[in-house]
Amino acid sequence: MLKGLSTSFVENNLQSSFWYYTRVKYPLEHIQPMFVDAHIHLSDPALKDLLPQIILEAKITRTLLIAVAEDTSTSALNLKIAAEAGEVVKPFLGVHPWSLQNEGFESEVMSLEPERFAGVGEVGLDRKYARDDVEYRRQREVFEYMLRLAERLQKPLSIHSRGSVDDVLSTLTTYHLRGVLLHWFSGAPNQLKVACDRGYYISYGPAVIYSKKTKQLASSTPPDLILTETDGPVKFGGVFQNRIALPAFIPSIIFTLSSLHKLGFEEMRSIIFENALNYLGSKYNK
Ligand SMILES: [Zn+2]
DSSP states (O other): OOTOOHHHHHHHHHSHHIIHHHHHHHHGGGGOOOEEEEOOOOOOOOGHHHHHHHHHHHHHEEEEEEOOOHHHHHHHHHHHHHHHTTTEEEEEOOTTTTTTTTHHHHHHHTTGGGGGGGEEEEEEOOOOOOOOOOHHHHHHHHHHHHHHHHHHOOEEEEEEETTTTHHHHHHHTTTTOOEEEEETOOOOOHHHHHHHHHEEEEEEEEHHHHHHHHHHHHHHHHHGGGGEEEOTTTOOGGGGEEEEGGGGHHOOOOOOHHHTTTTHHHHHHHHHHHHHHHHHTTTOOO
């Protein structure tokens, strides 16, 4: 009790506070989400200080966060974040192509008990991160190991394909996968067509708001294969003036996608959210 303040004054202020409404009157732990950020690196050290705010904002804006990872330690951290945040966070287990893996990484992955995760990602190929053919071959071995894992567990995948779209597309055909997402797709229109013909999801982020090339790709993607993402803590240019992408950007991304597809905002939003549920392979449990 604060000195000099009456009980009723404190109670009145408490009851009109945001805290009271979000924790006591309408607990945000059991929200029904409407939006999805299908690819965000919540366990990235650059988001550490912002994390409580991001989770709270996601609950307020009713945004489901699909938390991808770069290695086994960020994957483990995703589990911890999801355990604390509740249903609003879906933790993924990932090994990003930029982190060259040593022999024995498979046992590190298995020690995390992959079945505890909602999906596998970020995984993929990227020639830019390989200094030579030996390193690129190693990337491919790691990618294929993670694909086998996703196939065995029938978990959705979040895939990085920059500069290696053809290699990624040809590799994927050898597995029986469910829920494939090519995140931040930056390939050619004909590669996009191959991906869409196979029913792969394509996610669009803040760049679709200001990049002509991304707008063209998004216009050619059937609405029932579109997901939204931020790839936070990536910083975006254009109208975002080099700011870290946050889930609060998602409605603006949907607005742009809805005008590209000549759909209403609410129609586009509900298609995308339904896509997210299909991608994750589970209806959202209240
Ligand atoms: Zn990413």
